[in-house]
Amino acid sequence: MCGRFALYSPYPKLSQALRLLLEPRELTPRYNVAPGTWITAVRHPSDDAPLVMDEVWWGYRPRWAKEKAPEPINATVEKVATSNYFRGAFAHHRCLVPADGWYEWLPVDGKKQPHFLCREDREPIWLAGIWSERPDGKPGCAILTEPARGVAKEIHDRMPLALDAESLEPWLDTHLTDRETIRHVVHHFSADLITHWQVSTRLNKPTHDSPVLIQQADVF
Template identity: 90%
Template sequence: MPLEPRELTPRYNVAPGTLITSVRHPSDDAPLVMDEVWWGYRPHWANEKAPEPINATVEKVATSNYFRGAFAHHRCLVPADGWFEWLPVDGKKQPHFLCRADREPIWLAGIWSERPDGKPGCAILTEPARGVAKEIHDRMPLALNAESLEPWLDPHLTDRETIRQVVHHLPAETFTHWPVSARVNRPGNDDASLIEPLPAG
């Protein structure tokens, strides 16, 4: 996956409806770029009242009229260290940070489209939760293994069944999680303490 190195500014509380980092081919024959896209998917042909989802389910992304063109031609990767989910506890929602147990970066599968404003926007694919992720939520982002990154980004690979055969998620045992501060509930908070485990007790 040849790509020019780029220095990324750490972010610890990435909210929907903001710019996020992605890796993609801006067109079929363009080289890979790492750039910023809007986290919110609304294709250029949709009207202003059309939905702007931040996620697309693996069960429907290849067949939905809204997503299938992007699934075939405009796939991307979103780098992340992990993600947050909220677990109901005693009438409240306790945030948890989910990540690889080895703390290596995660590559999340996404799709993108040019938005009505001419700028790219994306949605991250989700799948039924697996392994320890099921303890927190019934869905999780689609995190790809290393062998799947190049085929996922290949704009000339458009057949749905072929994509499914060559693209695979990380094993369930890859992941772990822990409770974190409720400060993450405020998008304005963005510092490394947000992903630190809460003290025991």
């Protein structure tokens, strides 16, 4: 799954990695991004609107859903294109969520030890997401997850779908709506790029937000 991540790269670095022209903006470094908060995403607000980097709510509930409908933070790659709840967004409202890494918890001796997972080269990671207009008229998103690959399997059986550089532009292309076409042009990045280390359990409280959270910790 993906339930917590960090984003501290400045806009110029993200813009360079994305290789797409966007309006410059100032980003506040965040080391403990939790669900139910506003997060940075890259998307087309409508089919014909230019690409923007703006804020979306991390929690997906489309406008047409009933009041007590679920508000998932993740959508699985196995069902996102076919589920009634997600397939419209998958076809028409895909987005990218930039991150410098994400967190997972490994059970150890009856406790859960958080780990930080990121690229070995420390470059930004682009997480595949979907978004929809929420009942309040504001955008909400879910991050796609897939079976864990590489060393990520040592920590959790799922991981966010992180895309390779060549897949970013087609993932954002609003004219690509067919599931099979999208599957052929969009690919996850190499599992060989992933590394991880254990971090402090201070991460467990979303109110804790500092660079210390991504530093290696030897004890609980």
